[in-house]
Amino acid sequence: MFDDFFIRALVAGIGVALVTGPLGCFVVWRRLSYFGDTLAHSALLGVTLAFTMEFNIAISVFIISSLIALTLIQLQKRTNLPGDALLGLLAHSSLAVGLVVIGFLTFIRFDIMGLLFGDILAVTVDDLLIIWIGGAIILLILKLIWKPLFASTVNYELAEAEGLNPDRAKAIFTILMAAIIAISIKMVGLLLITGMLIIPAAMARNISTSPQKMVVYSIIGGLLSVILGLFSSLEFNTSSGPSIITAAFLLFIISLFRIKQTIKLKN
Amino acid sequence: MSSNQNILVKLKDAGFKINDKWLVQGVSFQVEKGKIVTLIGPNGSGKSTTAKIALGIYKKIEGAVEKFTNKVGYVPQKISIDWTLPLRVNDFMVLTENLKSETIDEALSLTGVIHLKDKNLGDLSGGEFQRVLLARAISKKPDLLVLDEPVQGVDFTGEIALYELIKKISDELNCGILLISHDLHTVMSATDHVVCLNGHVCCSGSPIDVAKNNEYKALFGEQASQILSRYEHKHDHIHTNEGKIKKN
Numbered sequence: 001m002f003d004d005f006f007i008r009a010l011v012a013g014i015g016v017a018l019v020t021g022p023l024g025c026f027v028v029w030r031r032l033s034y035f036g037d038t039l040a041h042s043a044l045l046g047v048t049l050a051f052t053m054e055f056n057i058a059i060s061v062f063i064i065s066s067l068i069a070l071t072l073i074q075l076q077k078r079t080n081l082p083g084d085a086l087l088g089l090l091a092h093s094s095l096a097v098g099l100v101v102i103g104f105l106t107f108i109r110f111d112i113m114g115l116l117f118g119d120i121l122a123v124t125v126d127d128l129l130i131i132w133i134g135g136a137i138i139l140l141i142l143k144l145i146w147k148p149l150f151a152s153t154v155n156y157e158l159a160e161a162e163g164l165n166p167d168r169a170k171a172i173f174t175i176l177m178a179a180i181i182a183i184s185i186k187m188v189g190l191l192l193i194t195g196m197l198i199i200p201a202a203m204a205r206n207i208s209t210s211p212q213k214m215v216v217y218s219i220i221g222g223l224l225s226v227i228l229g230l231f232s233s234l235e236f237n238t239s240s241g242p243s244i245i246t247a248a249f250l251l252f253i254i255s256l257f258r259i260k261q262t263i264k265l266k267n
Numbered sequence: 268m269s270s271n272q273n274i275l276v277k278l279k280d281a282g283f284k285i286n287d288k289w290l291v292q293g294v295s296f297q298v299e300k301g302k303i304v305t306l307i308g309p310n311g312s313g314k315s316t317t318a319k320i321a322l323g324i325y326k327k328i329e330g331a332v333e334k335f336t337n338k339v340g341y342v343p344q345k346i347s348i349d350w351t352l353p354l355r356v357n358d359f360m361v362l363t364e365n366l367k368s369e370t371i372d373e374a375l376s377l378t379g380v381i382h383l384k385d386k387n388l389g390d391l392s393g394g395e396f397q398r399v400l401l402a403r404a405i406s407k408k409p410d411l412l413v414l415d416e417p418v419q420g421v422d423f424t425g426e427i428a429l430y431e432l433i434k435k436i437s438d439e440l441n442c443g444i445l446l447i448s449h450d451l452h453t454v455m456s457a458t459d460h461v462v463c464l465n466g467h468v469c470c471s472g473s474p475i476d477v478a479k480n481n482e483y484k485a486l487f488g489e490q491a492s493q494i495l496s497r498y499e500h501k502h503d504h505i506h507t508n509e510g511k512i513k514k515n
Contacts, residue, residue: 028351029349029351029352031349031351150362151362151363153349153352154348154349154352154354154359154362155343155346155347155348155362157319157322157324157341157343157346158341158343158346158362158363159362159363160322160323160324161319161322161323161324161339161341161343161413162339162340162341162363162364162407163337163339163363164363205351205353208353209353209355209387210353210354210355210358211352211353211354211358212358213353214353
């Protein structure tokens, strides 16, 4: 019925959506969307590194993104620049350096469009293993740090005062962000990964009344986006990333009507 | 002085500064089981800072702070909650510890806000939210309660009822309470130990001792001194080591 590559892409996309759902909620709650962008842009450096050293892409992206996150924390401590300026600095510098390095690597043929926007044809069985095993580990760790992470998202001082160690939870969450970017880069592409994190979560916010519901709706929204996006990508021969994100955006628009309804009910 | 096992948190010459400006320094006191310690002082005197030192929120401090329990309930003076979170009162109650439904109901009933359980936290009034904050802090039956102006924005009758509740909780749970309040009337009648702050410890001791202190009079005025001493006759009981009340 479908080609193997399409089934692989579908399985990969479903795996990605299951993880970006809950993680995306935290990105929205903690206002980390630009932080996610920065990590994603730095992933290009990780990809070039993987190609030059003939290394696994996901692992090398994970390492580079984690390093960028650590650099950011150091810069925040040592400079007086505001956080968003530092994020912009790191995002564009690492993207630029990545592109310059690609320019030097003339002996390797890069599919830059695929890197930036995702390429379903490129998903291999190895990638599936990385997505599903990596994804399961990310979700497990997120479940373990849920309480301190969520409590400190609501109020840092309450979490700290009542002995939950929010700093550790925050550091672990940063690593999880680097990990989700590493495993989803082939599917969604590095320019659009943050969209996959934020848009389903934003859609879920419009229709949920509790944090748990928001996580569930965010996962469902992500899954629908992947399925709709991939089918239309196949149908219209468009890149997988933009197709998935467009589907997510359509779901977001639909969720806006639900808000109107609830506001009406209140009055 | 009671035995060391009763000490919940102990500050010794504690201080905290931001950018070389001291918010508070040289603070020493301890909170024991079943005792209420109150911090008083004018605005900017370092009361909330002292509470945060005691709680371990501020880490780079001068002096020493020792906390002997991790079962802490905290009602902060200011709390900024981001409304991008869909959060009901019920979700907020289990923020730092999972609790049984009955425990949550009991705490919310005690502070008179059980009817708000399924409401969105963002839709509450200031006074209602304050009652939820207090309910959350007491619901986990902590060893140490740190209450930073716990009744701000609560209506007058509610204020008295909540202070009575705080006193009752201190006796029932045998927990120690570190209280910050501006209301000299209500607080002093129930407090075991008063620490008067103004960037440093002005004076400390029982409410009566503090009321007689000249530095206290200079800080709050003669009238405030009379408020305190008026409660002298009300102290018809003492607190034993077990935190029980013993009539004189």
